[in-house]
Amino acid sequence: MGSEQFTDILPLNRAFYDRETIDVARDLLGKVLVHVVDGMPKIGRIVEVEAYLGTEDKACHSSRGLTSRTRVMFGPPGHAYVYMIYGMYYCMNVVTEKEGNPCAVLIRALEPVLNISQKTKGPGLLCQAMKIDKRQNGLDLLSAHFFIGTPPADPLPFSVVSRPRIGVHYAGDWKDRPLRFYIGGSPYISRK
DNA sequence: GCCAGGATCGTC
DNA sequence: ACGATCCTGGCA
Numbered sequence: 710m711g712s713e714q715f716t717d718i719l720p721l722n723r724a725f726y727d728r729e730t731i732d733v734a735r736d737l738l739g740k741v742l743v744h745v746v747d748g749m750p751k752i753g754r755i756v757e758v759e760a761y762l763g764t765e766d767k768a769c770h771s772s773r774g775l776t777s778r779t780r781v782m783f784g785p786p787g788h789a790y791v792y793m794i795y796g797m798y799y800c801m802n803v804v805t806e807k808e809g810n811p812c813a814v815l816i817r818a819l820e821p822v823l824n825i826s827q828k829t830k831g832p833g834l835l836c837q838a839m840k841i842d843k844r845q846n847g848l849d850l851l852s853a854h855f856f857i858g859t860p861p862a863d864p865l866p867f868s869v870v871s872r873p874r875i876g877v878h879y880a881g882d883w884k885d886r887p888l889r890f891y892i893g894g895s896p897y898i899s900r901k
Numbered sequence: 902g903c904c905a906g907g908a909t910c911g912t913c
Numbered sequence: 914a915c916g917a918t919c920c921t922g923g924c925a
Contacts, residue, residue, distance in 0.1 A: 792908085793920055796919030798909050880908095903924090911915105
């Protein structure tokens with residue numbers, strides 16, 4: 710059970726991301742995020758996500774239109790949308806749906822798998838632990854050093870819990886929609 | 902240029 | 914419950 714079992718994980722293909730955002734969000738649970746830093750793969754298992762549904766979704770950045778910040782979300786699926794929040798943290802999303810339909814899935818928590826020594830409960834903390842910042846904004850997740858893949862030996866089956874999203878009180882009637890998904894019983898969830 | 906607000910987190 | 918800290922977007 711060494712690290713060698715993770716050395717041949719392949720990136721999910723474009724079609725995985727080119728689907729309805731809620732489906733992509735749920736299917737991302739249990740997958741692994743891989744970031745190779747200085748030849749060392751940092752790997753975490755995705756245990757919590759949130760879906761952001763584009764121009765209609767008042768909580769979604771792209772609902773205020775195309776800006777320099779949201780440009781990546783308007784692009785093709787399978788790319789990373791990374792932005793700074795509160796002046797001190799980054800959040801990582803994966804772009805979903807067809808180009809021009811600006812939707813994304815926020816990665817909210819990871820279960821450490823390999824070469825991770827910091828906290829990963831929460832979107833800001835997991836970016837620190839995975840060494841993700843604005844340099845990763847716009848990167849294609851079908852790349853050799855930064856991608857999401859299926860773990861070689863998927864563990865036991867898990868249940869998916871859905872709840873309202875965190876921190877989107879300003880989003881009117883969208884704030885209560887159950888668009889946050891996490892693995893039931895996981896001790897690595899950002900908060901209850 | 903100015904300013905309000907934010908998909909967070911740690912501490913009080 | 915609050916402060917840190919700075920980018921973003923809207924308005925002038």
